[in-house]
Amino acid sequence: MQVRADQLAGHLRQGIEKGLKPVYTVYGDEPLLAQEACDAIRAAARTAGYTERQVHTVAGAHFDWSGLLGASQAMSLFADRQIVEIRIPSGKPGKDGSDALQRYCETLSDDVVTLVQLPKLDRTQQASAWFTALDGAGVTVRVDPIERKALPAWIAQRLAAQGQRVQGGDEGQQTLAFFADRVEGNLMAAHQEVQKLGLLYPQGELSFEQIEGAVLNVARYDVFKLGEAVLAGQVGRALRMLDGLQAEGEAAVLVHWTLASDILALQRVRRAIDDGKPLPLALREARVWGAKERLFERAAPALTALAVAELVEAAQVCDGLAKGLRHPDWPADPWAGLRRLVLMLCERVAASPRHAPARTLALRP
Numbered sequence: 001m002q003v004r005a006d007q008l009a010g011h012l013r014q015g016i017e018k019g020l021k022p023v024y025t026v027y028g029d030e031p032l033l034a035q036e037a038c039d040a041i042r043a044a045a046r047t048a049g050y051t052e053r054q055v056h057t058v059a060g061a062h063f064d065w066s067g068l069l070g071a072s073q074a075m076s077l078f079a080d081r082q083i084v085e086i087r088i089p090s091g092k093p094g095k096d097g098s099d100a101l102q103r104y105c106e107t108l109s110d111d112v113v114t115l116v117q118l119p120k121l122d123r124t125q126q127a128s129a130w131f132t133a134l135d136g137a138g139v140t141v142r143v144d145p146i147e148r149k150a151l152p153a154w155i156a157q158r159l160a161a162q163g164q165r166v167q168g169g170d171e172g173q174q175t176l177a178f179f180a181d182r183v184e185g186n187l188m189a190a191h192q193e194v195q196k197l198g199l200l201y202p203q204g205e206l207s208f209e210q211i212e213g214a215v216l217n218v219a220r221y222d223v224f225k226l227g228e229a230v231l232a233g234q235v236g237r238a239l240r241m242l243d244g245l246q247a248e249g250e251a252a253v254l255v256h257w258t259l260a261s262d263i264l265a266l267q268r269v270r271r272a273i274d275d276g277k278p279l280p281l282a283l284r285e286a287r288v289w290g291a292k293e294r295l296f297e298r299a300a301p302a303l304t305a306l307a308v309a310e311l312v313e314a315a316q317v318c319d320g321l322a323k324g325l326r327h328p329d330w331p332a333d334p335w336a337g338l339r340r341l342v343l344m345l346c347e348r349v350a351a352s353p354r355h356a357p358a359r360t361l362a363l364r365p
Contacts, residue, residue: 003139008037011139012044020048021138022108025131027091027118028143032188037141038115045083045113052082058093065100071108080111087117091125098130105137114138147182148225148237152176155183158194163203166211174206175208181240182217189218221245223255227262230342231295233350238342241337252322252334259341260315262292267308269300299349307348314341 003011015021028034042053056068068086086101093101100316107128108114116134123361134140146154155176159165166172183190193215197206200214221244229238245255265286272282279297283289288296317327321337330337 001139002134003141005033005037008040008141012040016044016048020045020050020113022110022112023105023114023116023134023138025116025134025138025140026143027140028123028141028145030145030187032191033143033146034117036119037143041113041115042083045115048112048113050081050083053085054082055085055087058086058088058090058097061094063095063097069104081113082111083113083115085115085117090120091119091121093130095236095360098128101130102133105133107201108137121136146187148180151180151184151190154287155190155194156180158191159197162194163293164197164201164206165204166206167208171208175206175211175266178208179211179215181219181237182215183219184334185220185222186213186218189216189220193218203253211346219244221248223250223258226255226342227258228291228295230259230345231262231292232351233300235343235346235350239339240344242339242342246335252338255338256315256318256322256341257332259338259345260319263308263311265301266300267312269296270303270305270308273301274305303348311341311345311348314344327362 012020025040026034026037029182054347056063066083088097104114121131153176165319166175179193192196197211197214200237202208219240221241223245226238226241226245229241246252257289265272265288268286269279269282269288271287273279277285282300283293283296286296317330318334318341320327321330321332321334326332
């Protein structure tokens with residue numbers, strides 16, 4: 001049974017009253033939220049009387065699965081209820097592990113609550129027999145990262161939990177946006193910055209000046225998120241991410257490869273549309289899916305073939321800059337070239353009629 005992370009607390013309260021599920025599986029790549037979900041499950045189990053705890057970490061192919069199966073059935077003389085934790089950092093239990101997990105789910109005891117911890121899983125792993133067995137035996141909690149657009153609301157919620165809030169109206173929204181810019185991509189640090197505000201200031205309203213003076217710039221940027229910001233026409237955020245990636249020591253070649261991949265995908269989609277293919281088919285053939293699929297749906301039809309060709313040419317120039325070559329009309333520094341490429345792509349996307357309000361950046365292609 002699937003339960004959203006924000007629904008878990010309510011589910012566990014009901015479980016304490018009516019009985020907890022025998023298996024809870026938490027998976028995802030957001031450490032803070034995964035840790036909080038696991039802590040909540042442990043706390044509920046202890047409240048329900050499960051006082052003994054075993055932890056089994058599957059560290060490799062030689063893990064003793066038979067030992068796990070036997071340990072879960074062995075009751076303590078002093079505590080007849082226990083929590084069994086199974087941690088699989090790789091997300092790949094292997095054939096023996098798959099068989100063992102399926103047998104484990106077939107022999108569950110009312111005296112054991114099992115907590116399985118996994119990283120982010122792809123569709124194949126989620127459709128596997130062992131994961132299906134875990135899901136069918138209890139509750140599955142998928143922990144998704146907090147996207148940038150949802151981060152201000154998440155911060156406001158965390159502040160409210162400790163009795164604090166920002167100003168109302170646009171000023172408060174600007175304060176939350178500033179906070180989000182400082183901690184984007186680093187949720188653990190964001191949580192710590194919120195806690196720090198709780199220690200520095202009393203409950204009540206926080207001013208922008210208080211947050212500005214207290215919250216450190218601990219943002220961490222994902223090179224693959226840069227393309228999403230550019231395709232969305234978010235000029236300020238894209239440039240901030242580019243500066244952050246450079247400061248973190250990211251390779252200019254990798255940043256260029258990410259942007260160039262999106263530009264070439266735009267070219268393939270644009271050509272397919274010009275050949276009369278419907279947009280969904282064009283996107284599928286260009287292998288565009290997920291969050292970028294929605295961005296391509298808006299950007300690709302609005303970009304002309306000439307605009308895409310100019311972007312491809314600019315990406316080729318940046319490829320040379322990243323490899324030490326020079327171009328008479330471009331800056332020698334590869335990061336300056338990447339900045340210009342980002343501005344070009346943002347300008348084309350933001351100026352399209354599907355994006356409002358339109359922006360015009362005075363930039364020669």
